[in-house]
Amino acid sequence: MNNNWNADELVACTSQNTERYKRNFLRQVVCELRFPTLMELGESKPPSVFVKALRKEYPNLELANEISIGLGNTATGSNHAHVFRSSKLNWTVSLKQSSIAIETTTYTNYAQMKERALRVIDAASKIIDSDFFTRVAIRYINTVNSGEDPREGWVNPELVAPLLSNHFSGIQEYSGRLNLVAEDGGCLLQHGTRWQKSHGVEEEVPLYVLDIDTYRNEVLMEDVESALDSIHVQSFRLFDWSLGPKARESLSVNNISKNTGANS
Amino acid sequence: MSAYIDNPLVFPEIQWVVDAPFRPENLFQSSLISQTGFASKSVVPSNFFGNTTGPDAPTSTASENTNFGGAYSSSQTQLDSSKKNSAGANFSWMGNDIERIASQRVKLIAEKYARDNVPQEILARLEILNHRLSKFYPRVTDAQVKALEIANDHLINLEDAHDEIAHRLGISI
Numbered sequence: 001m002n003n004n005w006n007a008d009e010l011v012a013c014t015s016q017n018t019e020r021y022k023r024n025f026l027r028q029v030v031c032e033l034r035f036p037t038l039m040e041l042g043e044s045k046p047p048s049v050f051v052k053a054l055r056k057e058y059p060n061l062e063l064a065n066e067i068s069i070g071l072g073n074t075a076t077g078s079n080h081a082h083v084f085r086s087s088k089l090n091w092t093v094s095l096k097q098s099s100i101a102i103e104t105t106t107y108t109n110y111a112q113m114k115e116r117a118l119r120v121i122d123a124a125s126k127i128i129d130s131d132f133f134t135r136v137a138i139r140y141i142n143t144v145n146s147g148e149d150p151r152e153g154w155v156n157p158e159l160v161a162p163l164l165s166n167h168f169s170g171i172q173e174y175s176g177r178l179n180l181v182a183e184d185g186g187c188l189l190q191h192g193t194r195w196q197k198s199h200g201v202e203e204e205v206p207l208y209v210l211d212i213d214t215y216r217n218e219v220l221m222e223d224v225e226s227a228l229d230s231i232h233v234q235s236f237r238l239f240d241w242s243l244g245p246k247a248r249e250s251l252s253v254n255n256i257s258k259n260t261g262a263n264s
Numbered sequence: 265m266s267a268y269i270d271n272p273l274v275f276p277e278i279q280w281v282v283d284a285p286f287r288p289e290n291l292f293q294s295s296l297i298s299q300t301g302f303a304s305k306s307v308v309p310s311n312f313f314g315n316t317t318g319p320d321a322p323t324s325t326a327s328e329n330t331n332f333g334g335a336y337s338s339s340q341t342q343l344d345s346s347k348k349n350s351a352g353a354n355f356s357w358m359g360n361d362i363e364r365i366a367s368q369r370v371k372l373i374a375e376k377y378a379r380d381n382v383p384q385e386i387l388a389r390l391e392i393l394n395h396r397l398s399k400f401y402p403r404v405t406d407a408q409v410k411a412l413e414i415a416n417d418h419l420i421n422l423e424d425a426h427d428e429i430a431h432r433l434g435i436s437i
Contacts, residue, residue: 028325030323035385036385036388037372037385037389039371097385098383101325130389130392134384213322
């Protein structure tokens with residue numbers, strides 16, 4: 001049983017704020033588990049065992065058709081993805097030939113996410129015909145939409161140094177990508193901002209995206225829970241490092257505002 | 265002086281190995297039809313950053329169309345999965361199904377060669393299927409190995425007997 005990954009060492013900074021934040025900036029959170037391809041799962045009908053297990057929590061079922069168009073030597077074809085949605089449509093589970101994903105747009109805390117994910121994983125373990133996952137990942141997509149310029153204390157100055165340098169003007173878009181890779185996993189931070197017109201207002205309201213995708217490779221079924229915990233810890237460290245002091249203060253206040261998301 | 269022969273020159277096992285290569289018996293198969301059908305609906309993705317493909321591709325959301333660089337033929341083939349019930353044996357539907365394993369393997373190999381970048385998931389499943397196929401349908405069975413060992417033992421015994429005869433007759437071979 002592997003409870004330690006080399007990838008755990010990729011982010012050296014630790015966070016003192018693990019219990020501090022009451023709110024979050026999360027727009028979307030996805031937990032994806034990839035497994036050895038099973039062609040049957042791409043058929044138009046999902047496994048009845050899996051449907052029965054998820055029916056109560058995710059009563060809405062859709063069939064999505066994925067079409068890939070290849071050029072040159074790449075083949076063209078299509079296969080199906082089964083999408084299960086909760087009654088309020090805020091939680092989604094998708095089942096494909098090589099992956100299963102649990103996604104939410106109303107993330108509250110990690111414990112709830114983990115609990116749902118483990119239930120889905122338990123149901124999936126009966127149909128994927130594999131005792132390991134090739135990749136286990138959680139992706140946190142945060143949007144810092146404070147109504148203020150994110151450069152001014154909302155995002156770590158180290159991330160937005162070019163924007164703060166005053167050397168450049170006419171910036172329409174700014175983004176960066178930090179890809180940390182170890183032999184058994186990794187972490188991908190994609191960050192950036194785009195100046196856009198807000199609805200009905202001529203002023204430009206920039207929002208800053210912090211997209212953190214942390215993963216572990218070759219995870220045994222019995223180690224999945226431990227892997228998810230490890231992934232979450234690393235994601236939070238990277239998220240907390242990405243914030244500026246204003247963002248930390250904002251997340252620590254237990255107020256309800258339109259700019260809520262979470263990474264706690 | 266009479267020649268003392270311990271063993272006949274030809275043994276049934278040796279003859280069998282020479283004339284009759286081992287053929288596995290055909291397994292009984294039946295098909296299972298999956299249940300439940302739902303309406304299809306296309307889902308449109310949205311992403312701030314461009315998607316990448318391959319093993320290090322970012323985690324894809326449930327609503328995204330993933331593209332691993334290609335797909336297999338769109339023809340829907342009825343897959344055969346079987347439950348084998350032999351006397352005293354109880355196999356899971358995933359287990360002892362040679363034809364099903366071979367069928368899956370062929371599809372995955374076709375998929376593999378149709379793509380430029382082969383996902384780890386396809387390679388992993390191929391490894392699993394190859395292992396199962398060699399386990400349930402080995403190229404060399406235990407019976408064949410045992411037969412060869414018996415034949416080898418006989419040959420060794422024969423050689424010893426010939427040496428003894430030659431020694432008794434005072435000749436060298």
